Amino acid sequence: MNETTRTPAAAEQAAGHPDDIARRVVSRCRQLGLGQDEVAARAGMSPRYLGQLLDFGPGFDPGAVFRLARVLGVSRADLVEGRADAPPGRAPGAARARMLRLTEQECWDRLGTHGVGRLALPGERFPLVLPVNYTVDGTTVAYRTADFGAAAAAVGDGVAFEVDRIDEHRSSGWSVLLGGRAERVQDPEAERRLVELAVGEPWAGGHRTLWIRVVPESVTGRVVGPAGGRGGGGRGGGGGGA
Structure with a gap:
C-alpha cells in the first residue's frame, strides 16, 4: 500500500x-x-x-x-x-488554584527526583544565578564545576539553590529553595561517594572535577495547582553535577 x-x-x-x-x-x-x-x-x-x-x-x-x-x-x-510544549507560563491559571507549603521531607523527596537546579551565589556587582547538574547526598546537594569556573563558590559563601517542576498543561507545579553555605569537597572518600551517586556527567562538559556541596540552613518549598491535589508531580532522573 x-x-x-x-x-x-x-x-x-x-x-x-x-x-x-x-x-x-x-x-x-x-x-x-x-x-x-x-x-x-x-x-x-x-x-x-x-x-x-x-x-x-x-x-x-x-x-x-x-x-x-x-x-x-x-x-x-x-x-x-504528542505536543510541543508552549513556553512556560503562557497557559491560564488553574480553576480554583491554591498554593501549599511543602514539608521539609517533601522538599527532599522532590529534590531527589531531579538533576538540574539553579544556583545563586555572590557576584562582583550582583548575584549570579547559574543552572547546574546536581546530586543529592543525604540532606545536602553537591555539584561539579571547574576550579575557576563561574559556579566555583568560595568556602563559606552564602548561596541559594532552587529546583522546580512545571506542568504547563495543568497550570501547576512546585519549587524547592535551599539557603545555606558552600563547602568545597576535598576528602577523597567523600569525592568517591559523590562520583558513585552521580547519574551522569555534567552537561557543560570540559574538565570539571571540583565538587562543591551546598549545606542548607533553610529548606522551603511550595506547590501550586488545582484545589484537591498536590500538583506538579512527576519524577525524573538524578544528576551528575556541572
Missing part, C-alpha cells in the same frame, strides 16, 4: 506509533499520581484491554483512545501525536 492509498486507520497508526503513545500514557500517569489500573477503570475498560489498546495503537479502538485522553486530561491529538 503506497502513501496515496493508505486507509485512515493506517494513516493514524503511522501518526501515533503504539510505543510512543504508551510512553505518553505512562508519563502522564506518573504526573497525575495515578496507577494504570485506576486510569483504565476511569476510562471504562479493564487493565488488560488498556494493555491491548497500547499494544495496537489508536486504530484499535478510537473511542477508547478518546476516553483515555479525557481521563488523562489531554486532547486526543496530544495523546496520539
Whole structure:
C-alpha cells in the first residue's frame, strides 16, 4: 500500500506509533499520581484491554483512545501525536488554584527526583544565578564545576539553590529553595561517594572535577495547582553535577 492509498486507520497508526503513545500514557500517569489500573477503570475498560489498546495503537479502538485522553486530561491529538510544549507560563491559571507549603521531607523527596537546579551565589556587582547538574547526598546537594569556573563558590559563601517542576498543561507545579553555605569537597572518600551517586556527567562538559556541596540552613518549598491535589508531580532522573 503506497502513501496515496493508505486507509485512515493506517494513516493514524503511522501518526501515533503504539510505543510512543504508551510512553505518553505512562508519563502522564506518573504526573497525575495515578496507577494504570485506576486510569483504565476511569476510562471504562479493564487493565488488560488498556494493555491491548497500547499494544495496537489508536486504530484499535478510537473511542477508547478518546476516553483515555479525557481521563488523562489531554486532547486526543496530544495523546496520539504528542505536543510541543508552549513556553512556560503562557497557559491560564488553574480553576480554583491554591498554593501549599511543602514539608521539609517533601522538599527532599522532590529534590531527589531531579538533576538540574539553579544556583545563586555572590557576584562582583550582583548575584549570579547559574543552572547546574546536581546530586543529592543525604540532606545536602553537591555539584561539579571547574576550579575557576563561574559556579566555583568560595568556602563559606552564602548561596541559594532552587529546583522546580512545571506542568504547563495543568497550570501547576512546585519549587524547592535551599539557603545555606558552600563547602568545597576535598576528602577523597567523600569525592568517591559523590562520583558513585552521580547519574551522569555534567552537561557543560570540559574538565570539571571540583565538587562543591551546598549545606542548607533553610529548606522551603511550595506547590501550586488545582484545589484537591498536590500538583506538579512527576519524577525524573538524578544528576551528575556541572
